[in-house]
Amino acid sequence: MKKNIGIDIGGTKVLMGVVDEQGTVHAEKKIAMEPAKPPKEMIGEIARALKKMLEDAGIRLGEIGFIGAGVPGTTNTKTGIVEYCPNISWVDVPAGEYFRQALGREVLLSQDSWLAALGESLFGAGKNYDSIACITLGTGIGCGLIYDRKIFGGGLGTAGELGHTVFVPGGRDCPCGRQGCLERYSSGTGILLEAKERYPDAFSGVKRTEDVFELAYGGNEPAKEVIADCVDKLAFGIAALVNLVAPQAVVISGGLCVHEELVVAPLEREVYRQGYVAWTRKKQFRILPAELGSRAPMIGASALYRGI
Ligand SMILES: [Zn+2]
Numbered sequence: 662m663k664k665n666i667g668i669d670i671g672g673t674k675v676l677m678g679v680v681d682e683q684g685t686v687h688a689e690k691k692i693a694m695e696p697a698k699p700p701k702e703m704i705g706e707i708a709r710a711l712k713k714m715l716e717d718a719g720i721r722l723g724e725i726g727f728i729g730a731g732v733p734g735t736t737n738t739k740t741g742i743v744e745y746c747p748n749i750s751w752v753d754v755p756a757g758e759y760f761r762q763a764l765g766r767e768v769l770l771s772q773d774s775w776l777a778a779l780g781e782s783l784f785g786a787g788k789n790y791d792s793i794a795c796i797t798l799g800t801g802i803g804c805g806l807i808y809d810r811k812i813f814g815g816g817l818g819t820a821g822e823l824g825h826t827v828f829v830p831g832g833r834d835c836p837c838g839r840q841g842c843l844e845r846y847s848s849g850t851g852i853l854l855e856a857k858e859r860y861p862d863a864f865s866g867v868k869r870t871e872d873v874f875e876l877a878y879g880g881n882e883p884a885k886e887v888i889a890d891c892v893d894k895l896a897f898g899i900a901a902l903v904n905l906v907a908p909q910a911v912v913i914s915g916g917l918c919v920h921e922e923l924v925v926a927p928l929e930r931e932v933y934r935q936g937y938v939a940w941t942r943k944k945q946f947r948i949l950p951a952e953l954g955s956r957a958p959m960i961g962a963s964a965l966y967r968g969i
Pocket residue numbers: 824825826835836837838839842
C-alpha cells in the first residue's frame with residue numbers, strides 16, 4: 662500500500678509520521694518547535710528529522726507518495742504560503758518553497774484544525790458522514806469544516822474561525838486583539854479562566870483545566886457549574902454553526918473530548934435545545950468524541966491530497 666508523510670507543526674513541537682492510505686501510522690518522530698528560529702531554518706531542521714525518521718524505518722524518500730504539513734493558522738494550500746500564524750511568529754512565510762528547497766519534494770500545506778477534521782472524516786469519528794465539522798478544544802478553539810469529504814476553506818480561505826467569533830461583547834481580552842471571543846470562555850484555557858474569575862478563592866491553587874474536571878467529578882458544585890456554563894456557551898456557537906452550514910455531525914477533538922459525561926453529552930443536549938427546528942426535528946445530527954487523538958492533524962496532513 663502507498664505510504665505518505667504527514668507533518669504537524671505546533672506551537673511547542675513538530676510531530677511527523679509515515680502513514681498509509683488507511684490512516685495507519687508506520688513510523689513517527691517528534692522534535693521541538695522553535696518559533697524564535699527563522700522559518701527557513703526551522704523547516705530545514707524538520708526536513709533533516711524527516712529524513713532521519715525514514716532512515717530509521719528503512720524507507721526511502723522515493724517510496725513516499727505524498728507529503729502534507731499542517732500549521733496552527735491561516736495557510737494557502739495553492740500558493741504554499743503560511744499567511745497568518747501569530748503563535749509561531751510565521752506571517753506570510755513561503756513554507757512550500759522552503760520545503761521544496763530542503764527536501765527536493767513538493768509539500769502541500771494547510772491549517773492544523775482543518776487537517777484534524779480531514780483525518781477524522783476519512784479515518785476517525787466522522788467516517789460515516791459526508792459533511793462534518795471538527796472542533797478542537799485546547800488552549801484555543803480550532804474548527805475545520807468538511808463538505809462532501811473535502812476541506813471547505815470558503816472564498817477567503819479562512820473558514821472555521823469559530824473560536825474568534827465574539828460571544829461576549831466587551832468581554833475578556835483575546836490575543837487576537839478583540840474582546841469576548843468564544844475561545845476565551847469555552848476552550849480548556851477558557852474553563853480555567855472562568856473558574857478563577859468566578860470563584861477566585863476556591864480555585865486559587867488550581868493550575869490546570871484537568872484539575873477543574875477532577876473537582877467536578879468529585880462532586881464540587883462550583884466546578885460543575887463553571888464547566889456547564891462554558892459548555893452552554895460553546896453550544897450556542899455550535900448551534901449557530903449547524904444552522905449555517907448543516908453538517909451531519911460535529912466531532913469534538915482535543916483534550917476535553919474524553920469528558921463524555923461533562924462535555925460531549927451535555928453539548929449535544931444543549932445544541933439540540935438551541936438549534937433551529939428545521940434540522941433538530943430530523944434527529945440525525947450527532948456530536949461525537951474524536952477517535953484519532955493528538956495524531957489527527959498529522960494523519961490528516963498525510964491525506965491532504967484527498968481533501969482538496
Ligand atoms: Zn479572538
